[in-house]
Amino acid sequence: MKVRFSVLIPVHNIEKYVRQTIDSVLSQAFTDYEVIVIDDGSTDQTPQVLESYGTRIKVVRQPNRGPEAARNKAAALAHGEYLAMLDHDDFLLPCALATYDRIIRTFDSPPLIIGSMKFFRDGQSIPAEAQASRPVEILRYPDYLSKDVPIGLSNSRLVIRKSVFDEVGGYGNRGVAAFPPDDFNLILKIGTYGPCLVVQKPYTVGYREHETNTIRNLKAVADGFLRLARFENQGRYPGGSERRWARYAILGGVASSYAISHCWRGGHRKLALRLLLGMAPMVFAAVWKKFLSYLRKPTQPIVLPEQ
Secondary structure (H helix, E strand, O other): OEEEEEEEEEOOOOOOOOHHHHHHHHHHOOOEEEEEEEOOOOOOHHHHHOOOOHHOOOOOOOOOOOOHHHHHHHHHHOOEEEEEEOOOEEEOOOOOOHHHHHHHHHOOOOOOEOOOOOEOOOOOOOHHHHHOOOOOOOOEEEHHHOOOOOOOOOOHHEEHHHHHHHOOOOEEOOEEOOOOOOOHHHHHHHOOOOOOEEEOOOOOEEEEEEEOOOHHHHHHHHHHHHHHHHHHHHHOOOOHHHHHHHHHHHHHHHHHHHHHHHOOOOOOOHHHHHHHHOOHHHHHHHHHHHHHHOOOOOOOOOOOOOO
């Protein structure tokens, strides 16, 4: 049966957090959705937690193959018009699906929506203002490569029309094993699809900061960015030479931010320099784009009238 959203959740040894993640979906005011959970070979109590939900969620178990393979598996089973990604330690805020649905109806089924994320430290309570329903405020771009503001990406922020996800081949890249940051690999594959709608208000996703976040695996993430740079130089992303500068600026911007804020400040200065030098042309493109942004009027937000 067709639904508006398929919420895809790959899980692996996450018994501490997974109940809040799933409950955040099941408590949404908007109800035209399904929840597909792929248990990626968990060896803790995660399977028992999932079983407690009965038929309210669809659970499929597979040997441990990584979250990207799990997301692809979930997408293959999905009946939703849109795929809403959700990491196993994040959660949807109460108005998330209703906000996405309103954007879809207002902008004639856009291929890509990027949600608004609020960061929380593990154990921190959720402030009331983060859960409040507010007027919907968005930025509209012809496509993702056209964006003129930094957007901290996460799989949990991605809402993609399923037909587009299928068209680009989902996660992965022509037989290459999955790697972090897989969200940027996917977004670059759909970077020329438009329009791209970026939610600014209200918050739609909560990101939980804890000691095992993938982003803390500095070498793996740095190696991943360098692999994205190789893919770009091999011509694997759409847009051709006409959009190369935009792709360079996006890759250089996120890589330099990671190199400085995580690697350099964390004391891993050789790794930071390796990343910056390995992506030097892209870092230059990002710096130049930042300079030009001061000379241009930024895209103005669109505020949808309150219903």
